[in-house]
Amino acid sequence: MEEFNPEKYKKNSIEDFSQPEGGRGLAMYEKHFSFQNEELEGKDILDLGAGPEAKFDKELKQSGIKAHVISLSPDFSDERHRRKVLTSNPEANLVAAVGQEIPFKNESFDIVFALHVMEHVFLIEAPLTNATKIIEEIARVLKIGGKGYLSPLIQEEYMAITNDRNLTRVLKKNGVRISMEFLPPGLMPKKRVYDSTGLPNGMVDAIRIVLEKENKYYGKEF
DSSP: OOOOOGGGSOTTGGGOTTSOTTOOOHHHHHHHHOOOGGGGTTOEEEEETOOTTOHHHHHHHHTTOOOEEEEEOGGGGSHHHHHHHHHHOTTOEEEOOOGGGOOSOSSOEEEEEEESOHHHHTTSSSHHHHHHHHHHHHHHHEEEEEEEEEEEEEHHHHHHHHTOHHHHHHHHHTTEEEEEEEOOTTSSOOEEEEOTTSOEEEEEOEEEEEEEEOSOOOOSOO
């Protein structure tokens, strides 16, 4: 299997200590992304950064919703991690890849979820470059009328990402609108931020990023 660029992800991050046993399930996705299960019926869904048991896919099936879910993680290149997922969820559709290089053609998915992915991106080399590339890739693989969600982040990270002129050009060219929404109170603890000298500069609320691919293309470079 093709070797992944170690600069683009932290190996074995699928086993991050901060997530619950087996990974984050359907209820956590519902809280972060504010959807009703029925909205996912019949949809093509990419779970970007699926956890150690692809629990979102498994629990969505258990809820009776029929959707086509692809669970993606770079750590699925490791047979140990693949075996663990398939033991728990034998019908899982697993893809080993990074979010910066999603191996699907344009307009493949109605919905893309990225839960607790971006905090890992901000720990690797060139974090802003990698973060904007992931958003560009999500925008590319969304179908017309599709939506992509990334959570959690903070407003300062969102502003840094959206200040990237190349990202703005790519999103506009592809007819994708980007916005931020504050997460429900109590879902995530406030995060401390620091000023340019490294001193504490207050506590801020967590947000999610929402991408919406509109029913049109701008069709030219900007």
